[in-house]
Amino acid sequence: MFNNHPSVSEDTRARVLKVANRLNYHPHPYARGLARKRTNSILAVIPFFTSYFFVEVLQGVQSKLSEFDCDLILYGVNHPDQVDASLRRNTIRGRVDGMLFFSMKMPDDFAEQYLHLKTPVVLVDTFHRSFDSLSVENIEGSYVATKHLISLGYKRIGMLNANLESAPARERLTGFQRAMKEAGLPLNPDLILRSASPRLDGFTRETGHDLMEQLIGYGPRRPDAVVVASDIQAVGSLAAISEAGLRCPDDIALVGFDDITLAASLGITTMRQPMYEMGALAIERLMSRMENLDNPPLHQTFTPTLVVRSTCGSSIQKAISAQVQV
Amino acid sequence: MFNNHPSVSEDTRARVLKVANRLNYHPHPYARGLARKRTNSILAVIPFFTSYFFVEVLQGVQSKLSEFDCDLILYGVNHPDQVDASLRRNTIRGRVDGMLFFSMKMPDDFAEQYLHLKTPVVLVDTFHRSFDSLSVENIEGSYVATKHLISLGYKRIGMLNANLESAPARERLTGFQRAMKEAGLPLNPDLILRSASPRLDGFTRETGHDLMEQLIGYGPRRPDAVVVASDIQAVGSLAAISEAGLRCPDDIALVGFDDITLAASLGITTMRQPMYEMGALAIERLMSRMENLDNPPLHQTFTPTLVVRSTCGSSIQKAISAQVQV
DNA sequence: CTGAAAGCGCTAACAC
């Protein structure tokens, strides 16, 4: 009836609907769910959903999801291992119709289980051959970022990375190395720093600050430009540069990654990831996957684009100074 | 049985549990929900959950919620009116066991409905006499912020506010006015600006930027210090100050509100709201409300605390400069 | 086109 069943007369439907409305009747979602075997809700499993990256992706998710009659359940985990605990219980049986799995390596036994249960899953910012995935060309992005620095004439280029446990961090390193090699520039290990912090996989302002401090500590042997693995780290780096009484880009140039809103405020040159779009697309993918569970997985990648602002000393910069402190 | 019913022998329980485990059995949440008449999930209704304020509050929510066996459903709305559309359908009947309602005025007919349905509701950052609420002493906070500026010797003090549709914005205005009057300082209407933007109720970087530009445009008649209604607006304000070739606090001092993470990075003096704590407490309140639906509503307020950094020219400042651009 | 009946997977109550 409420499912617009064809064999109910217009007349009857209208009458019932009117009464339903007057009584403020709404079908009970759980009862309906039980009977129909679908829950009209999906799960988003997100590491540290605190981070700006996820906030922006989630906006896209919400916005697209509002087109469907579907709820969003949020499950934040701080470590892939932790996923296990409660997640299993909830997804294993029809708690949700599908799930979005963000930025973490999907454990193999997990994958097997979902595959076996035929739960629709879309991976965002991570990859597994058996599931649809939306990911960013981190290698390419980092390569472009590095080339940008090189093209501006910087020679002594370093990299400030996150925790290499993180796949994006590893890939961004690869892109950096590739560009440097290609340009015939040396890969000085002292200038390639990475965080050891498990918190947010090292994608934090603090690691950006501390590692930049370390680079600055090299004195005359410090790099003249740095590829920073994320904007949030770049924010910390900028603070460290300022604290040291240096200026960016004059003393040290840098390029970030992500293009979080903040990057624009601070004039950080960066590689833009289409976060909002990825969120929206993830939902579309998931919905179509639900229709068609047996199609082969679709893997789609996004190439980040260079957004030139003022931290690289490029000609179109428009530098402005302000107060910064950590 | 799975409810730890007392009259099942240890022995039997253990045996069943073992088999259940081996078979990877999990009770179906919806079926259980239907039978028990509780869903083990709660709803958070949030305006613009994009904003940093909510991200931090949600962290607290998630973290506390993980102690209970309960899912978080997120519902983002962009305007209180929009709440109506889908929200009603979902909460009116047992979709969730309770809800958190953030920062928006709860419409009266809504309130009545929830009251009537005995749905546990906790209000965060907003108030309604019939529901538990957690709110911030905006008037007091803004009063303290303004007094701080006054105590530092500033005389020509302005206020840069958000959209007055927003209750916090109105309250912060009141606190400002009170402090100014008390100090015998003039309330110059030209120096009390507010956003007309509906987007995020005007709590955006852009409005901060544009309104500050307007203040600067007064030339010699511009204020020497400004109370800014939120940190995010303060970020925009800082950019505008820089763009104009001015310096903060030397030319224009300012104090923000919220203490979002970013405020620390930029050295913004601000009024700290315990966002994470409020999130966690909201869950505690909700849980205890579920136990005891008929207790009278509890209203708890948090007093923001002044965090002195470098945008007010206070003595303990440690100013550092960096690149900023809009 | 409409009404009745079965059943989704579980819990709770009640016999045994």
Add this chain to the structure above:
DNA sequence: GTGTTAGCGCTTTCAG
């Protein structure tokens, strides 16, 4: 202590 049974509120199927 343990097994059985009747719903939870809906959808779906199958007679009328």
